[in-house]
Amino acid sequence: MARYFPDVPADEFPPQHPLRRSRGFIFDVDGVLCRGEEVIPRAPEAIERLRRGGKQVIFISNNSTKSRADYIAKFERLGIPVTPDDLVLSTYATAQYVAGERPGAKVYMVGAPGLGKELELAGLVLVDDPFQAEYVVVGSAFDGSGRIREDNVHRITGALRALYHAGAKFIATNPDRIFPAEDGVIPGTGAVIGALSYMLDREPDAIVGKPSKYILEIALSRLGLPAGECAIVGDMDTDMLAGAGLGMVKVFVRSGAMTEEKLRALGIEPDFSFDSVIDMLTWEGG
DSSP states (O other): EEEEEEOGGGGGGGGHHHOOOOOOOEOOTTTTTTTEEEEEETHHHHHHHHHTTEEEEEEEEESSSSSHHHHHHHHHHHTOOOOGGGGEEEHHHHHHHHHSTTOOOOOEESOHHHHHHHHHTTOEEOOOOOGGGGGEHHHHHHHSSSSBBBBGGGGHHHHHHHHTSSOOEESSSSOOSSSEEEEEEEEOOOHHHHHHHHHHHHOOOOOOTOOOHHHHHHHHHTTTTTTGGGEEESHHHHHHHHHHHHHHHEEETTSSSOOHHHHHHTTTOOOOEEESSSGGGGGEEO
């Protein structure tokens, strides 16, 4: 029969269970804890119980539209307490990546204000003239309904010119082709990457978000734990590939954008699968 625990002492679970094997948990956000502004049932309870059971928790997201300040407000609405150090976002990680390569670089951006805010906080200079750009940073050009944002209507053309004429470096926040919204999937950053790559016959010089090790290494450093003692919990192929690349326990939840059948059709096998994060806190045993 299924056993259900009010908190999560590790020794209550069998050796193979992720709650027994893992001291740290890296949670994706959209599709795992929420869909847009709609919280996935009992997700806040699951996070609270993991913390109460002594597990360390970090939140990681390929969402390229939000800054850390945006996400702190979002998590407050979801009912999950967080601090800035609990959040590792592709917007923040991308800004740190570019600033680490060239402090104060001139950046032509495709994306939302949240990405622009993190780029500026990292000391980078946003430019509107593509011919001045040293870097093109690409995030999602779409709003929450899947329409191209008004402030991005001409940005793909600008990015093309910066890459083609100015020889700018091509950096993408994440490779996600689709993104889970409240009423269904919408195009992700990958749609913009694909358009530019096809026009230029050129792949990005770097993609910072999952499954890149760069963003995961930031999360692991925040946890202060080796990858082998951590699990990643996600709803997309990028989450599972990120975990596999570093030898983490891979936990797939069926509450997001990708089906388990599609995941396995891509040749990706999670270590565990659950309907949602709350179901991680149950197991079939005596």
